[in-house]
Amino acid sequence: MTDWFHRNHLKATAKYTFDVGAVAKDLSCKALCSDAAKRRVELLKLISDPSVPCEAVITSLNRYLQLIMGFIVATDNKTPFSKLRGLVCVKWCDSIKPKGQPIVRSDSIFELYSVLFNVALWYTKHAAKVASNENVSEDEAKDVHLSLKTAAGLFNLLRTKYMHEFTEFVPNSDMDPNILDAYINQSLAEAQEITVARAIELKHKPYLIAGLANETAKFYEKCGLALTQCNPKVVGKWKKYSEFKQFCYESYAYVYYGEDLLEKGKAGQAVAILKEASAPYEKAIRAAREYTKVEGVSLSTKPPDHCFFRRLPGLIERTHNKCERENGLIYHQKVPSVAPFLEIKAEYGIAAPKEPELNFELDPRWKDAYVGFDTSKVVENILSNSKNSKDHKHSGTKDEPVEPVREMPIFSTDKDPKNDSGCVIS
Template sequence: MNEFQFELSPFAQYLSTKMAYWFHRNPLKATAPVTFELSGVSTNEATRKVFSDLRQHRNKLLELLTDPNHDKVTLEKTSNDYFSLLIGLVKPFEESEPENKLRNAVKFKWTNTLLGGTPIEKQDAVYEMASMAINLALWYTKHSAKFAAKDEVDMEEAKEVHKCLRTAAGIFNYVKNDLVPKLTDNSENAADTDSRILDAYINQCTAEAQEVTLARAIELKHSASLIAALANETGQLFRRADDALASLDAKVVGKWRKYFQLKSDFYVAHAHCYNAEGLLAQDKCGEAIRGLQEGISSYDKSAVTCKDYAAAKGPGTQAKPLNHIFFRRLGPVMKRTLDKCERENGLIYHQKVAYDPPILELKATYGLVSPEDYKPPELSPLWSVEVYKKMDAKMVPKPGPQLPGEKEKEKEEKPKDLPPVKEKEFPMSDKDPKNNSGCVVS
């Protein structure tokens, strides 16, 4: 083993599960209460039971979503209870009907995570399912970030973070591919059902889950080439999340994009550093030096973006990432290592330092993360063809204005803003971990 590998090994002490765990989180979507009181539609006790349970499960789920400390099993059961009933308003019961006769029976109002308190109102159960699913996915991201807020993160907690982020990515993927195409009137422009917003969430969750994989690879002392490849892939995932938002208004998505940019540059810096370690193992000191220089350049760029993020206005986490342990300990180590390599090159190797940095043509052979497929629950046993037939579709309220003059009145009245969801906060720790890595992942 080349002596320089021992000098570079501190990188493994500073990119760790704890270091990487700093996350930006957007607020939950707010919604207006729904009573599911459809006089005339429900005609007997069985049909009334469906709507009564829909109301109860919806209210319970909305309450649980505000607190990321709840157990994952509890959220999964409650969301399945609600979705299994809601599917009865979406899924056609008979082959002869093009769509469920009750799909437009109930009016729902939801805000969007980036657009403030003005809600979008739709009389569409598919819109309700998409909106609630997005909130559920956001809860999984906040549940994972709750563990990151701790001073120390152990192996089981790291696994929970990884699992929750893949689950969230899968739910966002389900909304994008299965629900959004069914919406008859889908507004773009940074609404949560905008494909660009969903792509950003999918890439963000996948990249953050891969941060855990990367930290584990470092803790288990995998090869420098694998770690470099994983770091590069992680940086590219954050870059794709940023690219997804590029065509949207900077006033709306600017702060979120800064998060993606600082994380992307941060992991590209690590990719260059571990790639340099691999080059040193081959006695390519000149190339390693140039790689370290490029890594420091990416790190410095990320530091500037950290400051921009802290100063940016917009929804989401309020923090100064430059002060967090995931970021602030790496730079000095990289600079000291580069100084050491340059001295040794002058004394031993005498190799020319290239003008262009090494190209990161790295593809991880394993360890890459993908969203976990989300499958909605089966239809609730409270639903049956008989219960469905007992629902009187003729009594379903028609969407939109019903009487002369209502259309003009509707245009004059702007929808009232909904108050933001009161969420339980989890401030991120910026304390140094008690050990080198800040976690026990083994």
């Protein structure tokens, strides 16, 4: 099985030591900052490996959240945000522009946003890693399904809670709401794919399979529409991937809707529907060809080579012939010149975003350590960071890309699964 999922890069970041200078007056403050730096390094190292268990990543993330939140929320609850919010000056690259100009902000929420974004990306990569195995167990399939919904939950959290905290909109970046919408819908669509494969494997009613496939296509359509608002030179490959998957699942929806109509004795309409099934398949072929040519980033993806897609034309032909044969021998119904509209909705199995159990409670040490920070010097520290940034820009180093994350590669099996769906996950 070759790679079926389009994946962007993890966000790269420069090393940050949480050295806040004279703002930290005593040892308890410096110790807390030192621990924050260590936990940041530990988390970033952990998510470079997609095979790590989800529990380990969430544990590491929560340990870091308990410290970084002290720079965000006020310990006395008298103000919306901590006076230390601007102390954390970090540099992050975008997942869609790994070699592009990094974004630098003196903002703890930007750090929180970027870390949660990276963990969401890790969940998508973890799902792809587990799905790459030759034989995927039922528990592993559940892991993939949950991981993709969790990724959608984290992206949705950023979209609904933290996106509006930024005063500056950065188009064609990970801070672009269109990019978040694309990630949310792609994650849900891929989770939905597992449901479709399982429904096929368990031989559920054709109407249910058609509805699930149709809903999956709609998720991919929403992903593509969000990416339409972005620069095609940045997201070109990603958009073609969403189009490929959209048309692939539209075609599957037509096939199983035709099966459903035939079961209900509507053979003439079934024949008309099956004639339509080839149109989205041909569109998927074109999108796959364009995927290899357009600009944009991707980590070695070859979705048209996947068994699930390669089996589609044969499925269309067999089902079409079956409907023609049954109509000719039994029903003798007139085939409509216009196929029935694909008005099918899944009643069950629709994927929804799911947030992991995040711990935003402050580390107990913050209660005593906060008073050890000299908040009167925060502005001075921020101005100093700003001056250093300008000096770096003048010297030509500020906008240099940070070193890309050395991600552990995901290797897929080349063996086709011996089942009905053509998917190892079902």
